[in-house]
Amino acid sequence: MILGAGGGLWYVQHLKAENEILKLNNEKLEGAVENQKAVIEQQLADIKQQKEINQNLSKVNEGLNKDLNNLDEKYNKINASGQRRDVGDLALNKPKSVELILNKYNKENNRCIEIAQGSALTEAEKNATKKSQANSVCPELANPNYVDY
Amino acid sequence: MRDTVLEVLKEQFGDKVFEDSTHIIDDLDGDEFSLVELGVMLDEKLNISLDEEKILEVGTVGDLIALVESHVQSN
Numbered sequence: 001m002i003l004g005a006g007g008g009l010w011y012v013q014h015l016k017a018e019n020e021i022l023k024l025n026n027e028k029l030e031g032a033v034e035n036q037k038a039v040i041e042q043q044l045a046d047i048k049q050q051k052e053i054n055q056n057l058s059k060v061n062e063g064l065n066k067d068l069n070n071l072d073e074k075y076n077k078i079n080a081s082g083q084r085r086d087v088g089d090l091a092l093n094k095p096k097s098v099e100l101i102l103n104k105y106n107k108e109n110n111r112c113i114e115i116a117q118g119s120a121l122t123e124a125e126k127n128a129t130k131k132s133q134a135n136s137v138c139p140e141l142a143n144p145n146y147v148d149y
Numbered sequence: 150m151r152d153t154v155l156e157v158l159k160e161q162f163g164d165k166v167f168e169d170s171t172h173i174i175d176d177l178d179g180d181e182f183s184l185v186e187l188g189v190m191l192d193e194k195l196n197i198s199l200d201e202e203k204i205l206e207v208g209t210v211g212d213l214i215a216l217v218e219s220h221v222q223s224n
Binding site for chain 2: 074077079080081085087090093094095096097098100101104130131132136
């Protein structure tokens with residue numbers, strides 16, 4: 001009988017010890033699940049942010065392509081008489097004028113880079129609605145209220 | 150003088166309405182190089198040499214006519 005009681009006591013002690021181990025394991029698992037949840041949430045946030053960055057880049061790219069086409073049109077314009085613009089010829093005839101224009105475009109180009117890097121638009125840039133007021137190089141980026149017809 | 154300017158504008162921009170208040174960049178879809186082109190064409194037709202900085206200050210058709218007239222008068 002004593003042996004039976006001792007065996008029962010040992011068995012209960014053994015169950016208690018196993019129970020403690022299971023509890024600890026369960027706590028560890030719960031902690032791991034929480035960690036995984038946090039990692040998944042962070043990954044979802046990263047994906048969302050990446051999507052936004054991609055959308056912004058697409059928008060900037062679209063604007064830059066449009067501006068590139070405008071520049072191409074500017075340097076290769078054909079007038080109403082069918083003559084193609086020859087900037088080199090203009091530079092020979094009116095070198096000072098062409099130099100002033102290129103300096104202006106250079107300044108505007110630098111401004112485009114600043115804007116692309118996050119510089120805020122000035123009031124004049126925001127309020128520009130006419131072609132003569134807009135940035136000649138990147139109106140799509142610099143002048144949100146200017147509509148090129 | 151005016152007729153020559155209008156003729157040159159027509160060569161450059163086609164059959165459009167050219168009033169004194171017509172803006173060369175905003176209304177005729179020109180640009181800074183268009184102003185230089187107009188300057189070169191007027192130089193050749195009138196045998197003059199328009200000021201290279203002043204040609205870029207031209208805004209309207211009226212400004213262009215006035216620039217040509219003042220240049221001719223001063224020479």
